[in-house]
Amino acid sequence: MTKKIALIGNPNCGKTTLFNNLTGTYQKTGNWTGVTTQVKSAKYVKDNDIDIYDLPGVYSLEANSLDEQSVIDYIRKTPPDVIINVVDGTNLERNLFLTAQLCKLKIPFVIAVNYIDELEDNGIKLDEYALSKLFNVSVVSISALKKIRTDKLINKAISVDTISDQTCDFNIETRAIYNFIEKNIDKIITKKLTRNEKFTQKADNILLSKVFAIPVFVIVMLWVYFISIKFGGVVGQGVNHIILNLTKTIEGFLFKQNVPNILIGLTCDAILKGMATVFSFLPQILILFMFLTILEESGYASRIAFILDKVFRAVGLSGKSVIPLIVSCGCTVTGLSSSRTIENLSERRMTIFLTPFMPCGAKLAVFAWFASVFFDGSALVATSMYFLALTCTAVFGAILKNFKPFKQNNGELLIEIPTLRAPSFHDVLSVLKEKVKDFVTKAGMIVFLVSVGLWFLQNIGPSGYVNGNQKESFLFVIGDMLKFIFYPLGFGNWQASVAIISGTFAKEAVVETLCLICEDYSSIFYNQFSVYAFMAFVLLSPPCVASLATAKRELVKPKWFLGMLIFQFLSAYLVAFTINAIGFFIECNFGLILSVFIGIITLILAITFAIKLKSKRCKLCKVCHSGGKECQNHKKRYTT
Amino acid sequence: MKLSDATINKECKVLKIDCKKNIKNRLEKMGLTVGVKIKVLRSAPFGDPIIVKVRGFNLALRRSVLQEITVIYD
Numbered sequence: 001m002t003k004k005i006a007l008i009g010n011p012n013c014g015k016t017t018l019f020n021n022l023t024g025t026y027q028k029t030g031n032w033t034g035v036t037t038q039v040k041s042a043k044y045v046k047d048n049d050i051d052i053y054d055l056p057g058v059y060s061l062e063a064n065s066l067d068e069q070s071v072i073d074y075i076r077k078t079p080p081d082v083i084i085n086v087v088d089g090t091n092l093e094r095n096l097f098l099t100a101q102l103c104k105l106k107i108p109f110v111i112a113v114n115y116i117d118e119l120e121d122n123g124i125k126l127d128e129y130a131l132s133k134l135f136n137v138s139v140v141s142i143s144a145l146k147k148i149r150t151d152k153l154i155n156k157a158i159s160v161d162t163i164s165d166q167t168c169d170f171n172i173e174t175r176a177i178y179n180f181i182e183k184n185i186d187k188i189i190t191k192k193l194t195r196n197e198k199f200t201q202k203a204d205n206i207l208l209s210k211v212f213a214i215p216v217f218v219i220v221m222l223w224v225y226f227i228s229i230k231f232g233g234v235v236g237q238g239v240n241h242i243i244l245n246l247t248k249t250i251e252g253f254l255f256k257q258n259v260p261n262i263l264i265g266l267t268c269d270a271i272l273k274g275m276a277t278v279f280s281f282l283p284q285i286l287i288l289f290m291f292l293t294i295l296e297e298s299g300y301a302s303r304i305a306f307i308l309d310k311v312f313r314a315v316g317l318s319g320k321s322v323i324p325l326i327v328s329c330g331c332t333v334t335g336l337s338s339s340r341t342i343e344n345l346s347e348r349r350m351t352i353f354l355t356p357f358m359p360c361g362a363k364l365a366v367f368a369w370f371a372s373v374f375f376d377g378s379a380l381v382a383t384s385m386y387f388l389a390l391t392c393t394a395v396f397g398a399i400l401k402n403f404k405p406f407k408q409n410n411g412e413l414l415i416e417i418p419t420l421r422a423p424s425f426h427d428v429l430s431v432l433k434e435k436v437k438d439f440v441t442k443a444g445m446i447v448f449l450v451s452v453g454l455w456f457l458q459n460i461g462p463s464g465y466v467n468g469n470q471k472e473s474f475l476f477v478i479g480d481m482l483k484f485i486f487y488p489l490g491f492g493n494w495q496a497s498v499a500i501i502s503g504t505f506a507k508e509a510v511v512e513t514l515c516l517i518c519e520d521y522s523s524i525f526y527n528q529f530s531v532y533a534f535m536a537f538v539l540l541s542p543p544c545v546a547s548l549a550t551a552k553r554e555l556v557k558p559k560w561f562l563g564m565l566i567f568q569f570l571s572a573y574l575v576a577f578t579i580n581a582i583g584f585f586i587e588c589n590f591g592l593i594l595s596v597f598i599g600i601i602t603l604i605l606a607i608t609f610a611i612k613l614k615s616k617r618c619k620l621c622k623v624c625h626s627g628g629k630e631c632q633n634h635k636k637r638y639t640t
Numbered sequence: 641m642k643l644s645d646a647t648i649n650k651e652c653k654v655l656k657i658d659c660k661k662n663i664k665n666r667l668e669k670m671g672l673t674v675g676v677k678i679k680v681l682r683s684a685p686f687g688d689p690i691i692v693k694v695r696g697f698n699l700a701l702r703r704s705v706l707q708e709i710t711v712i713y714d
Contacts, residue, residue, distance in 0.1 A: 059666070059669045059670050060669035062665070062669065064662060064665055064666045064669065065666075091695075091696055091697050093671065093695045093696055094670065094671045094695050094696070094697060097669065097671065174668045174669060174673060175668070175673045175674065175675070178671060178673050178676070179675075191696070204682075208682060208684070208685075208691075209682075209685075210685045213684070213685045214685055302700075305700075306684055306689060306691065306700045307684055307685055309684060309686075309688065309689050309700075309702070310684060310686035310687065310688045310689070311686065319689065319700075343666075412662075412663055412702075412705075413689055413700065413701065413702045413705075414663075414666060414667070414670065414699065414700070414701060415689075415699070415700040416670075416697060416698070416699055416700075417691055417697075417698035417699070417700055418697075418698075611686070
């Protein structure tokens with residue numbers, strides 16, 4: 001008989017770290033609210049008869065948000081045999097609220113007090129006995145990170161079978177529960193600031209201060225992207241060289257063995273060269289993900305949400321959109337699913353519409369390749385893509401905001417600002433391992449299929465095997481039909497059209513396609529502006545199939561999904577067209593810098609304008625932000 | 641007095657919460673109940689949102705929500 005154990009606890013109390021340690025699988029963990037957005041399960045590493053379920057973090061068992069709803073649904077539909085209630089020992093008072101609600105469920109549970117190592121280090125005493133008496137359940141104090149007593153916890157959990165003495169006799173009204181906890185908390189734990197909390201207070205004086213917050217944020221992000229692009233690029237080139245040299249050796253060997261030309265072409269040109277291009281991006285993506293994980297783990301990510309909330313509200317997003325946007329710089333799929341923590345529906349919808357603009361790891365790879373081929377490896381080009389993405393997010397957000405479905409009417413935002421913690425090496429490593437696995441399977445599947453498919457389309461035409469004459473291939477026919485769409489954007493030729501199409505499977509495939517079908521890249525683009533327009537189109541056009549599937553799931557209704565597709569295609573088209581048009585007028589290298597410059601200025605202007613508009617207060621009440629007009633609500637209230 | 645007008649770092653006691661029902665609900669579940677002690681810590685560089693300390697943890701809320709919470713200095 002398999003036993004089902006579910007981990008339930010507040011957001012950011014260490015559930016996922018515990019889950020990682022118990023199951024040995026690599027789930028993404030982080031130090032901000034809402035990392036686990038779906039229920040995940042895996043087998044206990046020491047006993048295959050035990051299934052462990054990791055549920056999203058919740059503050060209560062009432063459906064106030066999507067996450068809470070999913071936890072309630074899960075418990076109702078498939079009640080677990082035992083619940084482990086993970087509580088953050090450094091913040092017992094709030095965490096025990098959920099515990100009190102769990103008593104109602106009539107499912108046996110045990111309490112796991114996490115961060116016991118931190119408590120002990122700081123001389124804080126936890127009275128396990130008093131806590132277990134309070135709720136009539138077993139208590140195990142653990143450290144999920146250092147694996148202290150985690151096995152004991154599981155043993156306890158499987159031995160709890162009866163709910164006989166777990167009857168709670170207290171009032172379950174919110175205030176009553178908190179009063180009950182307040183009354184008893186001093187018996188359980190001594191209140192004292194830990195060293196981490198003291199450090200957080202001091203660090204926040206800089207990280208969140210009026211003067212330093214923005215500069216620190218900008219510097220941190222610039223370094224993150226600079227190191228990922230520059231350092232990752234160097235390592236990536238090495239990888240590329242190794243695979244290419246290997247390819248040459250294999251090619252020579254196969255040639256000597258009198259293998260037919262078509263087979264050599266398929267293995268070496270299509271498969272191996274495709275892999276070489278794709279794998280040379282792996283280091284960049286890994287380094288980027290490492291930094292993003294550290295940002296999340298340390299608790300800085302939710303501080304970014306706090307700092308930038310007002311800026312993002314000006315364009316119809318919320319501070320919580322920052323997390324999906326930043327995560328999307330790694331992978332759009334993860335970014336889209338993390339948009340669930342946004343309370344306000346219009347802000348969430350807007351986030352899903354705009355998140356795919358971000359340059360994900362795969363797009364970054366495309367830009368890095370373009371930068372090295374067309375712009376002498378200038379780091380400025382790839383970096384400018386981030387600014388372009390941000391500009392477009394702001395500008396298109398400000399435009400969308402005026403449409404009814406995106407109009408926000410209230411100020412919902414609740415972000416817990418967690419204590420800063422040093423990121424755990426193990427968790428960072430596990431995310432990286434997971435990413436490598438993801439990437440390899442992705443490269444192995446989609447990119448492999450795309451390259452083989454392309455190779456066939458390229459070498460076979462209406463009249464059979466084309467033998468090097470590409471103009472007779474199917475690929476040419478398809479690209480030739482579609483090239484007119486891209487004419488105004490400056491890359492109206494069949495190669496670029498085909499590259500764009502294969503990019504919808506996976507963005508990495510853009511580069512790979514170009515490598516496969518072009519001998520001379522300069523013939524595709526007539527100047528650097530059309531190259532830049534092409535990059536902008538790749539950046540903003542609808543994301544890869546995996547992201548599209550996620551977006552469809554998160555948007556629920558097909559009409560929103562369709563709206564998103566049209567919106568993204570149109571905005572990509574518009575921006576690429578503008579860039580190409582600018583290039584048409586300027587026609588020199590200096591213009592590139594100028595256009596980036598113009599982009600940044602537009603961004604700043606848009607934001608300041610939007611903030612100004614927002615912050616003009618109502619003439620009557622001087623409280624609400626009605627843009628200087630007299631607001632209707634207060635008119636009524638103040639005149640009567 | 642409204643919580644948005646409270647002096648920074650001065651402990652207050654919550655008297656009344658007038659937010660919309662769903663926000664009020666969430667605030668209460670997170671421990672921001674009537675009668676609890678609360679302290680405004682700092683506001684973001686652009687003036688909004690604002691961090692308050694309640695039941696030992698830090699919570700960021702928008703100013704518009706703080707305007708709907710009535711407090712008194714403890």
